[in-house]
Amino acid sequence: MKFGICNLNTIPLRAEPSDKSEMVSQLLFGEHFKVLEQKKQWLYVKLAFDSYQGWVDEKQVEKITENTFNKLQESNVVFSNELLNFATTKNTNLISLSIGSILPNYKNNTFYINDTEYKFDGIIKKGSLLKNEIIETAFVYLNTPYLWGGKSPFGIDCSGFTQIVYRMNGYKLFRDASQQAKQGSILSFIEESEPGDLAFFDNDEGNIIHVGIILTNNYIIHASGKVRLDRLDQSGIYNEETNRHTHKLRMIRKIF
Numbered sequence: 001m002k003f004g005i006c007n008l009n010t011i012p013l014r015a016e017p018s019d020k021s022e023m024v025s026q027l028l029f030g031e032h033f034k035v036l037e038q039k040k041q042w043l044y045v046k047l048a049f050d051s052y053q054g055w056v057d058e059k060q061v062e063k064i065t066e067n068t069f070n071k072l073q074e075s076n077v078v079f080s081n082e083l084l085n086f087a088t089t090k091n092t093n094l095i096s097l098s099i100g101s102i103l104p105n106y107k108n109n110t111f112y113i114n115d116t117e118y119k120f121d122g123i124i125k126k127g128s129l130l131k132n133e134i135i136e137t138a139f140v141y142l143n144t145p146y147l148w149g150g151k152s153p154f155g156i157d158c159s160g161f162t163q164i165v166y167r168m169n170g171y172k173l174f175r176d177a178s179q180q181a182k183q184g185s186i187l188s189f190i191e192e193s194e195p196g197d198l199a200f201f202d203n204d205e206g207n208i209i210h211v212g213i214i215l216t217n218n219y220i221i222h223a224s225g226k227v228r229l230d231r232l233d234q235s236g237i238y239n240e241e242t243n244r245h246t247h248k249l250r251m252i253r254k255i256f
Contacts, residue, residue: 007061010027030103032064033061190232199249210222212237
């Protein structure tokens with residue numbers, strides 16, 4: 001296999017070729033990739049969207065041709081825009097689709113992966129590059145539990161959250177917070193920011209370790225324990241439940 005696509009709702013992307021290895025990210029339904037290496041049933045892949053790399057189990061993906069891969073690269077992306085819905089095949093098999101799942105070759109409530117036709121009557125979304133829609137998408141994930149490497153409403157990490165929210169609204173963010181912190185333009189003060197801009201936070205060594213989406217009235221939505229709302233000031237994130245700052249502000253960036 002040289003090229004493939006995820007044909008299950010959510011699968012792990014692992015650091016090593018083992019079910020016991022750390023999950024570094026996830027593939028959502030419809031994400032395609034290039035295979036760089038294979039060890040038994042494990043594929044070392046490079047995701048087409050953000051070039052993120054890791055190992056997936058061959059049993060959890062489907063082979064596609066290079067021609068199909070290239071067509072997917074050039075096509076407009078259509079997402080499922082509901083927390084959870086289902087697609088059906090001609091054999092009436094149900095395939096669960098969480099928000100952010102990609103519907104390849106979508107047209108008139110139908111999409112395809114190779115020769116398999118799927119019917120989907122749910123709500124769809126295409127990228128729009130409107131900041132108010134970024135906020136609307138972000139709130140759908142409210143109270144999603146934190147999960148290292150997660151990108152779905154069943155578990156998500158801070159940069160997976162910002163990446164999928166931005167991606168569904170037409171903009172490409174890299175996978176990790178430290179990578180996202182190099183995108184866009186830097187702002188000097190919170191007062192210069194708009195809802196939808198990103199705030200980044202560092203540790204005592206100065207490494208970027210956290211990211212969240214700025215809201216109105218000095219609030220921020222971010223994944224820490226769960227996707228939650230907290231206050232944002234020049235020092236960082238302030239948790240009103242515990243009456244303390246939880247993250248130290250490093251920078252604010254306007255992505256678009």
